[in-house]
Amino acid sequence: MHRKPLSLLLTLMLVITMTMSAKVSAFASSYTVQADDTLYKIAREQLGDEARWIEIYKLNKDKIKNPSAILVGQELQLPGDSASTENATTQEAKADSAKTESNTSKDEEASFDRDLSIKIHLSELDFMRQVEGPIYVAGHKSPDSDTVGSAIGYAALLSKLGIDAKPRVFGDINNETKFVLQTAGLETPELLEDASGLNMILVDHGDYEQSAEGMKDANILAIIDHHGDGSVGTSNQLLYEAKVLGSTATIVCTKYLDYGVEPDKKTAIAMLGSILSDTIGLKADTTTLADKEAAKTLAKIGGIEDIDAFYKDLYKALISHDGMTDDEIFFSDYKEYEAGGKKYSIACINVYDEEEAKDLVKRMKTASAASLKGTGMDMAFAQISIFHDDISVAYLVPSDDTASEVLKEAFGDKATIEGDAYILRPGISRKKEMVPAISDVLEAFPKEG
Numbered sequence: 446m447h448r449k450p451l452s453l454l455l456t457l458m459l460v461i462t463m464t465m466s467a468k469v470s471a472f473a474s475s476y477t478v479q480a481d482d483t484l485y486k487i488a489r490e491q492l493g494d495e496a497r498w499i500e501i502y503k504l505n506k507d508k509i510k511n512p513s514a515i516l517v518g519q520e521l522q523l524p525g526d527s528a529s530t531e532n533a534t535t536q537e538a539k540a541d542s543a544k545t546e547s548n549t550s551k552d553e554e555a556s557f558d559r560d561l562s563i564k565i566h567l568s569e570l571d572f573m574r575q576v577e578g579p580i581y582v583a584g585h586k587s588p589d590s591d592t593v594g595s596a597i598g599y600a601a602l603l604s605k606l607g608i609d610a611k612p613r614v615f616g617d618i619n620n621e622t623k624f625v626l627q628t629a630g631l632e633t634p635e636l637l638e639d640a641s642g643l644n645m646i647l648v649d650h651g652d653y654e655q656s657a658e659g660m661k662d663a664n665i666l667a668i669i670d671h672h673g674d675g676s677v678g679t680s681n682q683l684l685y686e687a688k689v690l691g692s693t694a695t696i697v698c699t700k701y702l703d704y705g706v707e708p709d710k711k712t713a714i715a716m717l718g719s720i721l722s723d724t725i726g727l728k729a730d731t732t733t734l735a736d737k738e739a740a741k742t743l744a745k746i747g748g749i750e751d752i753d754a755f756y757k758d759l760y761k762a763l764i765s766h767d768g769m770t771d772d773e774i775f776f777s778d779y780k781e782y783e784a785g786g787k788k789y790s791i792a793c794i795n796v797y798d799e800e801e802a803k804d805l806v807k808r809m810k811t812a813s814a815a816s817l818k819g820t821g822m823d824m825a826f827a828q829i830s831i832f833h834d835d836i837s838v839a840y841l842v843p844s845d846d847t848a849s850e851v852l853k854e855a856f857g858d859k860a861t862i863e864g865d866a867y868i869l870r871p872g873i874s875r876k877k878e879m880v881p882a883i884s885d886v887l888e889a890f891p892k893e894g
């Protein structure tokens with residue numbers, strides 16, 4: 446029992462000491478991190494120049510693991526507000542190198558280069574800080590996962606740098622992107638229908654044709670794209686970043702590195718989805734080392750352990766027909782042709798496995814037969830394909846008996862017939878094999894009347 450007063454006293458002394466040291470450090474210009482603070486914001490508000498965030502970072506390197514993720518309540522030392530920042534930095538560098546003359550001076554040089562590189566890159570955003578109102582970041586119409594993930598990633602990056610940027614979409618997102626956003630725990634960006642008069646940043650496209658209404662009357666600040674030079678022209682200052690990489694999200698990822706910040710977990714997953722979608726799971730010819738490295742880094746930040754498994758789920762979601770009617774499925778990738786005086790159509794449908802293919806055969810038989818009236822076609826075909834990993838199968842479904850005869854003539858010797866479907870292994874391409882074979886048969890048919 447007699448120990449209690451002693452421990453109380455000790456605690457009291459400790460509290461007093463802590464309070465005093467806090468006070469002392471407060472006089473030596475310290476700052477307690479508040480909610481929504483960034484190093485940039487603190488530098489802007491406390492030092493009058495956000496570019497000086499690097500000085501705060503250097504002074505507090507022992508406490509700040511990631512300059513883009515400072516903790517609320519953290520006590521940060523601020524540099525003396527002598528007019529010459531150059532001086533403070535030089536003195537600090539001198540003190541540092543005096544402390545450790547040997548190997549570490551090399552590290553200091555390297556870190557100086559890195560800081561300078563970040564500062565130089567950050568300066569390219571200066572003009573964006575002058576605009577009034579929010580800046581909207583959006584990809585092309587008929588948004589895919591790269592367009593959506595790049596918009597989310599770039600808007601999040603600018604936000605981290607203290608710029609008021611928000612992601613937007615120019616249309617409904619597809620099932621694959623829905624899956625990515627769900628995995629990331631992100632909301633679908635709001636729909637933007639008319640860009641007139643708004644501050645805009647375009648990602649993953651640079652064409653008015655692929656952009657929202659009113660884009661010609663928008664204030665376009667930046668274009669980040671991996672396609673060719675688009676039709677968007679502006680006499681205003683424009684940050685134009687075009688790189689020959691597999692996805693726009695990879696370019697955005699390089700911007701994070703340029704500015705020395707790290708995406709948060711949700712953003713990282715969205716951007717990983719972008720890269721995998723555009724590079725077909727890092728297997729497309731357009732895939733670069735940058736795409737692979739960016740994907741690896743983003744997967745790590747996003748806590749995605751198996752990139753291949755994640756891509757498989759993406760692909761399954763992309764080709765899933767959840768919530769679609771038979772007509773919507775039939776017309777989702779539908780094309781019309783003519784040969785030997787006959788008009789015909791081929792609808793391509795991708796599925797993940799044979800179970801799904803078999804389920805769709807009956808439904809597409811009905812849908813293709815029903816399509817003839819409205820489209821004025823003489824016959825219609827549905828081509829249901831399974832094409833991933835090393836599986837390659839095509840289920841060809843004719844609209845009626847005439848169409849069935851054409852299929853028999855064209856593929857009878859290669860196909861196995863199961864109910865209404867002609868099954869080909871390996872599968873075929875609509876453009877390179879299906880169309881020429883059917884056209885050949887129709888041209889050989891004797892013309893009626």
Ligand SMILES: [Mn+2]
Pocket residue numbers: 591592649671691692693723
């Ligand atoms: Mn893209």
